[in-house]
Amino acid sequence: MIRMTKMLDKLLQFVRSIESLAGDYWLHINSSSPVYFEGKRGKNQDAFDFETISHGSIMRTIRMTKPGPNDVVYVLGCGKGRAACHFARCRVRKVVGVELSDSLADIARANAVTLKRPHAPIEIMCADATLVEIGDGTVIFMFNPFGEKTMRNVLGNVEKTHKANQKPLTIIYVNPVFAHVFDEARWLEKTFDYKRFTGQRTVIYRNCHMLSRTGKS
Ligand SMILES: C[S@@+](CC[C@H](N)C(=O)[O-])C[C@H]1O[C@@H](n2cnc3c(N)ncnc32)[C@H](O)[C@@H]1O
Numbered sequence: 001m002i003r004m005t006k007m008l009d010k011l012l013q014f015v016r017s018i019e020s021l022a023g024d025y026w027l028h029i030n031s032s033s034p035v036y037f038e039g040k041r042g043k044n045q046d047a048f049d050f051e052t053i054s055h056g057s058i059m060r061t062i063r064m065t066k067p068g069p070n071d072v073v074y075v076l077g078c079g080k081g082r083a084a085c086h087f088a089r090c091r092v093r094k095v096v097g098v099e100l101s102d103s104l105a106d107i108a109r110a111n112a113v114t115l116k117r118p119h120a121p122i123e124i125m126c127a128d129a130t131l132v133e134i135g136d137g138t139v140i141f142m143f144n145p146f147g148e149k150t151m152r153n154v155l156g157n158v159e160k161t162h163k164a165n166q167k168p169l170t171i172i173y174v175n176p177v178f179a180h181v182f183d184e185a186r187w188l189e190k191t192f193d194y195k196r197f198t199g200q201r202t203v204i205y206r207n208c209h210m211l212s213r214t215g216k217s
Contacts, residue, residue, distance in 0.1 A: 012198070016054060023055030024082075027089075029111040031082035038101040042128045046147025047100055050079045053143040053174055054198075058086045061172045061202060064192055067092045067139050073120075074098065074137040076129045076154065077145025081108030081122070087141070088118040097124045098132050129154050135161040138168055144175035151178045159187060162207060169207040176203045 020032040037049040067073060071092040075084045078097030088095045097112075099105040105126035112122035125132065130153040134140065140158065162169050171188065173179065182188055182205050192204040 019054055019056060020052060026116070027055075027085055028114045028116040029080075029082070029085050030107070030114075031080040031085070031111055033080065038103055040100050042100050042146060042150060043130050044147065044149040044153065046150050048077075048144060048146055050101065050104055051143075052079065052082055055082070055086070057174060057196060057200060057202070058083045058141075060196070061141070061174065061204070062086060062090060065139065065170050065172060065204060067170075069093060071138045072096065072136045073139040073141060074132075074134050075141045076132075077142060078108055078124065079104050079143075081111040081124060083141050083143065084108060084122050084124070085111055085115045085118075087139075088112070088115060088120045088122045090119060092120045092139075095120050095122045096137070097122065098127055098129050099124065100126070100128055102126050130157070133161070134158055135165060139170045139172070141172045142174065144173075144177055148178045148181060151181050155181060155185060159185065163187065171205040172202065173205070174202045175200060179203050 024030055024032050031052060033052060041047045067087065067090050069091050073087040073092055073095045075097045078084050078099045081097050084095050084097035097108050099108060105124050108124045112124060129146065130150055134157065171182065173182065183190065187208055188205040189208055190203060191206050195201045
């Protein structure tokens with residue numbers, strides 16, 4: 001039984017790496033990689049190491065949220081820019097990737113240049129997500145990038161600006177280890193909570209202002 005589980009694990013890993021390389025080839029980018037860590041932990045010392053998310057997971061979140069021409073998408077902890085590249089192939093206004101590591105931010109910038117058929121400009125910022133002004137953002141994408149303290153700081157900043165400017169906001173959080181931080185925020189409403197066949201969970205939140213405007217609540 002243990003041997004069988006190990007074999008299945010290896011098979012799943014193999015399928016994942018093929019998916020990763022094939023997706024990169026299709027997009028003309030190079031974002032596949034094993035776990036990588038440069039040494040920076042961020043202001044709150046709680047950065048997680050770089051790890052890629054599958055192309056399929058990103059595309060599913062895009063299908064579910066359907067970003068449009070007025071959307072400005074922020075990918076917090078963008079790594080090599082895979083998710084930023086996928087969003088830039090949608091008809092959105094702009095995509096901003098925020099990454100703590102200089103070397104990963106450089107790779108993300110290079111991927112933004114080679115990306116096949118982008119529809120939106122991509123800006124990559126090398127910065128700590130707690131220090132970035134996300135006021136123009138209407139979609140925020142995260143793949144378990146950092147710990148609870150940074151998550152609370154980021155959400156606090158986003159709440160302040162979004163309550164002031166009353167813009168619609170969608171937050172996509174893949175592998176949501178600190179989902180409770182968002183569940184506690186009364187100005188947000190969870191609109192999706194699903195698991196892929198791989199077991200990976202994703203939660204999607206919208207601000208109540210947007211829900212009342214679109215008649216979804
Ligand atoms: C799990 S990876 C995300 C992978 C990426 N979203 C992708 O699609 O391939 C987490 C990333 O978040 C970055 N990160 C961690 N803490 C950060 C912070 N405070 N500000 C900005 N980026 C951060 C890490 O350097 C790492 O590249």
